[in-house]
Amino acid sequence: MPQVRVAGVALDQTGQHVLLIKPVDELPGAGSVLPIWIGELEATSILVAVQGAVAPRPLAHDLMRSIVDATASRIERVEITRLEEGTYYAEITLETTAGLRVVDARPSDAVALASRVGCPLWVSDAVMEEAGVPDLTADEGSTEESIDEFKRFLNDVDPEDFRG
Incomplete structure (x- = not known):
């Protein structure tokens, strides 16, 4: 089970947000990336956290963190465990x-x-194998060309492509 990081959030051709997850030991443009389609509010919440921004009022996930802290608990780990009929768990x-x-x-x-x-x-190995796609963000060509190629991929792929 590879440890991963948030590589970014992108928009597909329909304007849906796509969370991009990448193994921590892979360089940009190498290996694979796991695309997960998410809602706009979740995308905003993830970007706020990853960028270290501060929201004027606590977001739902800030509330969750506060509840965990208030109950003397600690989040040990998060795992994306499976993919069933196009739905990630x-x-x-x-x-x-x-x-x-x-x-x-x-x-x-x-x-x-x-x-x-x-x-x-x-992320479970099975999920990465089933739904991971080649990371085209920083290939041997120019970075701009690689990013354009990745954007073309996002334009052509559909969440339905990942249904079992």
């Missing part, structure tokens, strides 16, 4: 006073929360 592992607890979550919420607390993020 994730789990948040919490360290609580009652022991470890695993909570089912949407990947976008889990990643937004992980980005706020700095816990490790993982």
